[in-house]
Amino acid sequence: MLVKHLALGLAVAGALVLPGIAKAESPTIKAIQERGTLLCSGHNGSYFGFVEVNDRNEWKGLDIDLCRAMTTALLGDPEKAQIVPLSWAQRFPALQSGDVDVIIKATGWTMGRDTELGLQFSIPYFFGGAQFMAHGDLGITDAKDLEGGTICVEAGTTIERIAANYLQSLAVEHTMVSYEKASELRAAYLANRCDSFVAWGPFLAVLRATELENPDAHVILNDQLSNEPISAAMRQGDEDFVDFTNWMLAALLIAEEEGITSENVEEMAANPPNPKIARLLGAEPGMGERLGLRDTWAKEMIAAMGNYGEIYHRNLGENSPYKLERGLNNLWSHGGVLYAPQLD
Numbered sequence: 001m002l003v004k005h006l007a008l009g010l011a012v013a014g015a016l017v018l019p020g021i022a023k024a025e026s027p028t029i030k031a032i033q034e035r036g037t038l039l040c041s042g043h044n045g046s047y048f049g050f051v052e053v054n055d056r057n058e059w060k061g062l063d064i065d066l067c068r069a070m071t072t073a074l075l076g077d078p079e080k081a082q083i084v085p086l087s088w089a090q091r092f093p094a095l096q097s098g099d100v101d102v103i104i105k106a107t108g109w110t111m112g113r114d115t116e117l118g119l120q121f122s123i124p125y126f127f128g129g130a131q132f133m134a135h136g137d138l139g140i141t142d143a144k145d146l147e148g149g150t151i152c153v154e155a156g157t158t159i160e161r162i163a164a165n166y167l168q169s170l171a172v173e174h175t176m177v178s179y180e181k182a183s184e185l186r187a188a189y190l191a192n193r194c195d196s197f198v199a200w201g202p203f204l205a206v207l208r209a210t211e212l213e214n215p216d217a218h219v220i221l222n223d224q225l226s227n228e229p230i231s232a233a234m235r236q237g238d239e240d241f242v243d244f245t246n247w248m249l250a251a252l253l254i255a256e257e258e259g260i261t262s263e264n265v266e267e268m269a270a271n272p273p274n275p276k277i278a279r280l281l282g283a284e285p286g287m288g289e290r291l292g293l294r295d296t297w298a299k300e301m302i303a304a305m306g307n308y309g310e311i312y313h314r315n316l317g318e319n320s321p322y323k324l325e326r327g328l329n330n331l332w333s334h335g336g337v338l339y340a341p342q343l344d
Contacts, residue, residue, distance in 0.1 A: 025240060025292065026238050026240035026241040026244065026292065027238055027241075028101055028234070028235070028238045028240075028241040029074060029240065029241055029244060029292060031101070032074055032075070032101055033074065033075065036075065036080060037071075037075075037080050037081070037082045038067065038070060038071040038074060038075065038080060038081050038082065038101055038102070039082050039084055039099065039100045039101045039102075040064075040067035040070075040071075040081055040082065040083055040084065040100060040101070040102060040103075040104055041083075041084060041086050041091050041094065041095070041100050041102070041103040041104065041105045042059060042064075042083035042084055042085045042086060042105070043085065043086065043087075043088075043105060043182075044085060044087070044181055044182070044183070045059070045085070046181070046182045046183050047061070047063075047105075047106060047182060047203065048061075048203070048206045048207065048210065048211075048322070049061055049062060049202065049203070049206045049315055049316045049320065049322050049324070050062050050063045050064075050105070050106050050203075050315070050316075051063045051064055051105055051106070052064075059083045060315065061315050062126070062311060062312065062315040062316055063104045063105055063106060064081075064083065065305055065311045065314070065315060066104050066125065066232070066249075066252075066311065067081050067083070067102075067104050068081045068304070068305055069248065069252060069301050069304070069305040069311070070102070070104075070245065070248050072297075072300055072301040072304045072305060073244075073248050073251075073293065073297040073298065073300070073301045074244075074293070074297075076294075076297075076300055077304075078304045078305060084099060084100050086100070086105075087156065087180060087181070088154060088155065088156040088157050089155065089156035089180070091103050091105055091107070091233075092113070092117055092119070092233075095119070095233060095234070095235060096117075096118065096235065101234075102232055102233070102234055102245065103232065103233040103234075104232045106126075106128075106200065106203075106230055107230060107231065107232075107233050108158050108228035108229065108230060108231075109121040109124065109228070109229045109230070109231040109233075110158055110228075113233070118235065118236040119233045119234065119235065119236060120233070120234045120235070120236050120238075120242050121231040121232065121233055121234075122231045122232040122233075122234070122242065122245045122246050122249055123231065123246050123249055123250070123341075124229035124230055124231050124338075125230060125231065125232070125249050125308075125338075126229075126230035126329055127227060127228070127229055127230065127328040127329055127337060128200050128201055128202045128227070128228060128230065128328075128329075129200070129201055129224050129225060129226040129227040129228060130158075130159045130162050130163060130166075130198060130199065130200060130201065130224075130225040130226045130228075131198070131199070131200075131201040131204055131220055131221060131223065131224060131225060132146070132151070132163075132196045132197070132198050132220070132221040132223060132225075133189075133196065133197045133198075133199070133204045133207075133208065133218055133219065133220045133221070134146075134195060134196040134197070134218070134219055134221065135192070135195065135196075135217065135218060136216070136217045136218055136219050137217070138195055140195070140196070140219065140221065141219075141221070142221055142222065142223055143166065143167065143170055143172065143221060143223040144170055144172060146167065146172055146174055146195065146196055147172050147173060147174070148173055148174070149174055149175070149194075149195035149196060150174070150175045150176075150177060150193070150194040150195050150196075151163065151167075151174055151175070151176050151177070151194055151195065151196045151197070151198055152177050152178075152179060152185050152188050152189050152193070152194035152196070152197050152198070153176055153177070153178050153179075153185070153197075153198050153199070154178065154179060154180075154181075154182055154185050154199065155178035155179060155180050156180075158226075158228065159198060159199060159200065159225075159226075160176065160178060162225050162226045163176070163198040163225060164176060166223070166225045177193070177194060182203075185197065185199075186207065186211070190212075198225075200228075201220070201224070202316070202324060204220050205220065205322070205324060206316075206322045206324070208220065209321075209322055209323070210321055210322065227328075232245050232249070240291070240292065243291065244291050244292075244293070246341070247291060248301070249308075249340075250340035250341055250343070251280060251298040251301065251302070251340075252301075252302070252305075252307055252308040252311065253307075253308050253331065253338055253339065253340040254276070254280055254340045254343060255280070255298070255302050255307035255308070256307040256308045256309040256310075256331060257331060257333065257340070258274075258276065258277050258280070260277065260280070260281070260302055260307060261302070261306060261307055261310060262302060262303055262304070262305070262306040262307075262310060265281065265299055265302045265303045266299075266303065268281060269281040269282065269283050269296075269299050270283075276343060279343060280298050280299075280343060281296070281298060281299040281302075282294070282295035282296035282297070282298065282299050308338070309331075312326060312329065
């Protein structure tokens with residue numbers, strides 16, 4: 001009888017403990033580890049600040065660095081990221097067919113994509129909304145002035161639908177012309193084949209600051225058409241991979257909150273100033289087992305790529321050519337909306 005009670009007690013104890021320490025068994029992570037590379041969505045290299053190709057034919061940008069951070073967490077080496085060039089329209093079919101493991105490509109989390117395309121989304125890692133840019137000599141000051149005008153937009157994006165709905169709500173008659181590539185869209189706008197250019201606000205700001213000969217000759221209208229949460233997209237049905245992606249992003253935010261950088265992460269891991277940092281950096285066991293990874297995955301990721309703030313400033317902010325203010329994309333403690341779930 002004693003043995004029976006002891007066995008029952010161990011079984012109950014195990015049932016209470018196992019959900020917290022059980023090793024993840026993600027088929028996506030298993031496939032990535034067996035392949036030895038993480039397949040991330042790229043672009044044609046012209047989505048500046050997010051997914052671009054530099055003069056040395058190297059991928060760079062916020063989305064590319066997040067892919068490399070994910071690769072470091074999974075495989076211990078950012079160079080094992082493989083960027084697969086995809087148009088906007090190709091990205092979801094490519095994910096569903098297994099041509100990529102994850103989409104990190106300025107992709108908005110929408111109800112339609114979440115419920116109809118068989119996708120799952122991570123916690124948001126960026127916030128931005130659609131806006132119009134117009135030629136300054138047209139005297140356009142807000143979207144109502146676009147009556148009868150021609151508006152250029154990139155095909156296959158949510159912005160095309162958002163802009164149409166917005167103008168319909170204002171009863172503004174217009175002609176929408178879509179282009180497959182951002183480079184074609186820019187060329188059409190600069191050739192005056194359209195009166196206005198509707199796109200993601202951060203993209204318009206980068207474009208006006210860096211590519212237009214006379215930035216003051218173009219006005220970004222104050223109309224804010226949307227405020228989209230930008231997230232990583234994954235295939236439905238692999239909850240462990242979604243958990244991993246969420247905690248990979250959370251670890252970058254927690255690192256910034258706690259002042260952990262690529263420069264001091266080794267020192268912080270060796271002498272953690274509080275239990276949270278000890279847990280995050282693997283100085284205490286358990287950080288890896290819940291996700292089926294090494295306890296030091298977050299430390300290795302931060303050492304290779306930096307915290308969220310370092311990644312932002314390198315690609316979009318003060319250390320980039322674009323100098324974009326963080327705004328909503330700052331930590332909650334600094335006036336933004338980004339925050340991580342609790343690391344317990």
